[in-house]
Amino acid sequence: MKDKGLDALDLLIERANQAIEAAEEWKSTEELVKQSQDNPGMELKFSDCDDCEEEAAPLTTKQRKALKSSTFCGPNRSFPVPDCKHVGTAKAYLNRSNFSKSTKQKIAACINRKAKQLGCTPGKPAKAK
Numbered sequence: 001m002k003d004k005g006l007d008a009l010d011l012l013i014e015r016a017n018q019a020i021e022a023a024e025e026w027k028s029t030e031e032l033v034k035q036s037q038d039n040p041g042m043e044l045k046f047s048d049c050d051d052c053e054e055e056a057a058p059l060t061t062k063q064r065k066a067l068k069s070s071t072f073c074g075p076n077r078s079f080p081v082p083d084c085k086h087v088g089t090a091k092a093y094l095n096r097s098n099f100s101k102s103t104k105q106k107i108a109a110c111i112n113r114k115a116k117q118l119g120c121t122p123g124k125p126a127k128a129k
Helices: 004-038 061-066 084-094 101-118
Strands: 072-074 078-080
Touching (some): 072 101
Antiparallel strands (some): 072 078
16 A cells, blocks of 8 residues: 555655656647747648547648738738638747747737638637737
């Protein structure tokens, strides 16, 4: 039979390990977002989106180049929103970007506007933090 002190210690160690894993995942996600801002042809994929019913299919460089400039909500052709699946992905990545708060607010307004235009299922609106 385990001691209550050992159970508490095991729980504490498990939670510390979970926190370390989450921090490592966050750091790698931040690095990917920065890389995507530096490389407009790079498409990010985000599978843990609360507002996404399905994950947006990654756009190839050819597909991305074929999109009209008005399809993008961010500067330098970032935050592509060609369909409802990409609306959720754009919302998920908005506050992970390194843009200024005012730029994020403009991107959020664009994402919300595009969601309405595309007739996407209402979810939480994009908000800049």
